[in-house]
Amino acid sequence: MRPEDVETIRAMVHARSGVVIDPEKTYQIETGLAPVARRAGFASLPDLVQAIRAQRDERLLWAATEALTSSETSFFRDRVPFRVFREEILPSLIADRGDKPIRVWCAAAGTGQEPYSLAMILDDEQAKLADARVEVFASDISERSLERAQRGLYTQFEVQRGLPIRLLVRHFEKVDEQWLLSSRIRQMVRWRRINLLADLRPLGRFDVIFCRNVITSFDEPTGRRVLDQLANALPQGGWLVLGADETVGGASERLKPVAGRRGIYAPNREAHAAA
Amino acid sequence: MKTCLVVDDSRVIRKVARRILEDLGFEIAEAADGMEAMAWCRTAMPEAILLDWNMPVMDGLSFLRELRREPDGHEPVVVFCTVENDLEHIGQALDAGADEYIMKPFDGDILEDKFIEAGLVA
Numbered sequence: 531m532r533p534e535d536v537e538t539i540r541a542m543v544h545a546r547s548g549v550v551i552d553p554e555k556t557y558q559i560e561t562g563l564a565p566v567a568r569r570a571g572f573a574s575l576p577d578l579v580q581a582i583r584a585q586r587d588e589r590l591l592w593a594a595t596e597a598l599t600s601s602e603t604s605f606f607r608d609r610v611p612f613r614v615f616r617e618e619i620l621p622s623l624i625a626d627r628g629d630k631p632i633r634v635w636c637a638a639a640g641t642g643q644e645p646y647s648l649a650m651i652l653d654d655e656q657a658k659l660a661d662a663r664v665e666v667f668a669s670d671i672s673e674r675s676l677e678r679a680q681r682g683l684y685t686q687f688e689v690q691r692g693l694p695i696r697l698l699v700r701h702f703e704k705v706d707e708q709w710l711l712s713s714r715i716r717q718m719v720r721w722r723r724i725n726l727l728a729d730l731r732p733l734g735r736f737d738v739i740f741c742r743n744v745i746t747s748f749d750e751p752t753g754r755r756v757l758d759q760l761a762n763a764l765p766q767g768g769w770l771v772l773g774a775d776e777t778v779g780g781a782s783e784r785l786k787p788v789a790g791r792r793g794i795y796a797p798n799r800e801a802h803a804a805a
Numbered sequence: 806m807k808t809c810l811v812v813d814d815s816r817v818i819r820k821v822a823r824r825i826l827e828d829l830g831f832e833i834a835e836a837a838d839g840m841e842a843m844a845w846c847r848t849a850m851p852e853a854i855l856l857d858w859n860m861p862v863m864d865g866l867s868f869l870r871e872l873r874r875e876p877d878g879h880e881p882v883v884v885f886c887t888v889e890n891d892l893e894h895i896g897q898a899l900d901a902g903a904d905e906y907i908m909k910p911f912d913g914d915i916l917e918d919k920f921i922e923a924g925l926v927a
Contacts, residue, residue, distance in 0.1 A: 686908055687915070690908065690911070690915045690918070690919070691915065692918060692922075694905070694922050695895060695899070695905050695906040695919075695922075696899070698895070699896060699899065703892070704890070704891055707890075
């Protein structure tokens with residue numbers, strides 16, 4: 531790929547998604563775009579780039595953006611946040627909820643392993659939930675990921691990453707050489723296409739937001755803006771779960787770290803009042 | 806150092822598993838079938854067993870059932886590792902006392918993940 535082609539692609543992805551692509555990772559750009567070129571019927575990558583530069587086909591631009599912003603995910607990824615969800619977040623929300631439903635949002639949920647992991651936890655904890663209602667929302671920028679996530683069909687490789695065998699037995703059935711998640715768990719999650727660059731206020735409030743390994747893929751001002759929007763969506767007593775290696779740092783004064791819980795934040799009401 | 810007994814009739818698989826598990830900090834012992842594995846366990850019970858299903862002399866499931874009847878036979882954490890990949894086989898393995906289950910083919914990430922799941926690796 532020529533450097534000017536790489537720049538065209540980087541500019542497109544950044545304008546549409548806020549995601550910054552490392553210009554050194556030419557190989558990743560090429561492998562990401564190859565299937566897009568193939569599906570759209572281009573003979574080569576330069577042909578695709580030329581069409582992207584012409585900016586006429588909006589669907590093509592999105593397909594290319596989606597292909598370069600989707601990242602790998604797995605069931606119960608990193609384990610700890612899910613344990614914290616089960617053992618700390620959920621009990622605290624059940625105790626405080628009043629008569630309102632508990633609302634959970636997985637932002638940038640990719641192919642669905644994260645919200646489905648939460649749904650399996652909720653299924654497991656039904657006794658503790660008693661009459662509390664929990665609503666799980668999940669979103670992604672990629673239409674293709676959303677389609678895959680909603681199907682709930684995973685490869686043998688995917689169901690062996692992070693998913694305990696007992697949960698596979700309990701919630702999946704084998705369909706040919708793939709594994710289909712039960713409709714009971716699938717129906718616990720509501721899907722929607724959301725670009726985090728958009729105005730998120732219409733989505734309403736969420737008691738828990740999982741937004742893992744996303745913020746660091748943005749440029750700094752974009753990351754700060756998204757964090758502020760997420761902070762605004764959290765009520766008092768709400769929780770924001772970022773990736774284990776992600777920090778808010780000085781990016782948002784509206785969030786404060788939860789002591790001893792890496793990557794987990796609570797709304798900072800004092801800053802909020804001042805803002 | 807924890808010991809993991811790798812039970813598989815394929816020398817290639819044993820070698821691959823050994824390399825991955827040594828990196829995870831295990832001392833490795835090998836057995837080519839369930840009978841050999843049993844002899845090993847009666848001499849020195851390992852902390853972990855990576856267990857193939859289809860083997861000559863004694864298959865993995867028969868070995869596991871016999872192991873769990875031994876004194877101290879409940880101790881090892883047993884992770885099946887087999888081409889059998891349907892729910893019926895998995896269910897049989899869990900009923901017989903398996904702790905985790907890997908469907909071949911596997912790679913280092915899956916093996917590590919399953920060992921974490923089974924509490925063998927932090």
